[in-house]
Amino acid sequence: MAGIYVHVPFCSQACHYCDFHFSTSRNTEYEVVDAIKQEILIQKSYLEGELISTIYFGGGTPSLLRTSAIADILNIIKKCFNISVDLECTLEANPDNIKKNKIEEWVDAGINRISLGVQSFRDEDLQYMNRSHNAEDSRRAIKLLKSSSVKNINVDLIYGFPSLTKLAWIDNLKSLLSFDVQHISCYCLTVEPNTPLFYFIKNKKEKALSPKDGRDHFLIARKILQDSGYDHYEISNFCKPKYQSIHNQNYWNRTKYLGVGPSAHSFNGVSRRWSVRNNRLYCNGVQDGSIYKEEILTRHNIINEYILTSIRTSSGLNVKNLKNTLKKSELNKFNLEINKLENSNLIIFKDEMLYLSEDGMMLSDNIATNLFVTSR
Numbered sequence: 001m002a003g004i005y006v007h008v009p010f011c012s013q014a015c016h017y018c019d020f021h022f023s024t025s026r027n028t029e030y031e032v033v034d035a036i037k038q039e040i041l042i043q044k045s046y047l048e049g050e051l052i053s054t055i056y057f058g059g060g061t062p063s064l065l066r067t068s069a070i071a072d073i074l075n076i077i078k079k080c081f082n083i084s085v086d087l088e089c090t091l092e093a094n095p096d097n098i099k100k101n102k103i104e105e106w107v108d109a110g111i112n113r114i115s116l117g118v119q120s121f122r123d124e125d126l127q128y129m130n131r132s133h134n135a136e137d138s139r140r141a142i143k144l145l146k147s148s149s150v151k152n153i154n155v156d157l158i159y160g161f162p163s164l165t166k167l168a169w170i171d172n173l174k175s176l177l178s179f180d181v182q183h184i185s186c187y188c189l190t191v192e193p194n195t196p197l198f199y200f201i202k203n204k205k206e207k208a209l210s211p212k213d214g215r216d217h218f219l220i221a222r223k224i225l226q227d228s229g230y231d232h233y234e235i236s237n238f239c240k241p242k243y244q245s246i247h248n249q250n251y252w253n254r255t256k257y258l259g260v261g262p263s264a265h266s267f268n269g270v271s272r273r274w275s276v277r278n279n280r281l282y283c284n285g286v287q288d289g290s291i292y293k294e295e296i297l298t299r300h301n302i303i304n305e306y307i308l309t310s311i312r313t314s315s316g317l318n319v320k321n322l323k324n325t326l327k328k329s330e331l332n333k334f335n336l337e338i339n340k341l342e343n344s345n346l347i348i349f350k351d352e353m354l355y356l357s358e359d360g361m362m363l364s365d366n367i368a369t370n371l372f373v374t375s376r
């Protein structure tokens, strides 16, 4: 099984925290869509005939695109690749783009999962983030989606910023629970370098984020969503039984994927490749392949990526398999680290599988880094 990611690099407004590649000018939209179609044709052998289990339109804001462009891209993908009958086909959407007829057009084009960027049900939070919609737009959008033929809906929320009190975060989660969606992603706000939020904090126009807020909010989300029947299957992801996202799981399981569009990443089991973060350069270079940079993965890269991603999931890290790939000195260091983490109650080690404890979940990146295999 393999996946395809289509990056749509346009947004109506720049959110102050966002470091993804997008442009608020839509001047190049037609050219970018044409270039994406060309790239799919050029790259049709990249996944070596593997069956495609997921197609994901991410961004940027794919819901801004005219539906005929989405349908054209999907038709080309379907001509070039073997598509699973159980295909998960996701479109990321912003609440202000949701219209009744548009949802049904997306479904007719082949979309069967919508991921809606709500972020918060409080207008003051949306203004802090510089979102293009208000809370009422989000409520209206979720209601429309729930009454449509889309039966797999994800909603993204963001937590961990100064104005979000614990009570406000609980209210946000309860507002979302009232809509009974199948999947919820909760992201702790990250201050990415060179974003407007980064400079606001640097220049003291906004308060710095508090890691304690992030931890408190994480525990609140975990408790409330688990108590409401959601499975906490990855640090940032919760789902109703059987609604785990195939797209997300493919990333964590090291399944091959082809990314098309400017800034999209691809992985073929041997190397990672990414294309230029510039719409004009992308369009100009797609034919001759000059848009790509590539990194051949070393043995260390492969092991460390497995540690970093598997440890975040509720399925855990398979220590038995990992140990078979480690050299003696690496194995000694790894065993020592596991003992330390177990004694600090940060991990649970059971039947050769390693899982993060609740305390460990809040330190997942540090724990993974401690377990990494180094070339020294």
Ligand SMILES: C[S@@+](CC[C@H](N)C(=O)[O-])C[C@H]1O[C@@H](n2cnc3c(N)ncnc32)[C@H](O)[C@@H]1O
Pocket (backbone or CB within 6 Å): 017, 018, 019, 020, 058, 059, 060, 061, 062, 092, 093, 094, 116, 117, 118, 119, 156, 157, 158, 187, 188, 189, 190, 191, 192
């Ligand atoms: C890149 S956006 C694309 C989808 C859509 N444009 C939107 O904004 O909803 C995907 C998700 O990434 C999350 N995200 C982006 N930047 C983030 C940041 N700095 N910290 C936490 N979450 C972030 C947001 O929750 C967002 O819904």
Ligand code: SF4
Pocket (backbone or CB within 6 Å): 010, 011, 013, 014, 015, 018, 019, 020, 022, 059, 060, 061, 094, 117
């Ligand atoms: S968070 Fe989404 S809407 Fe906001 S700038 Fe980033 S990609 Fe665009």
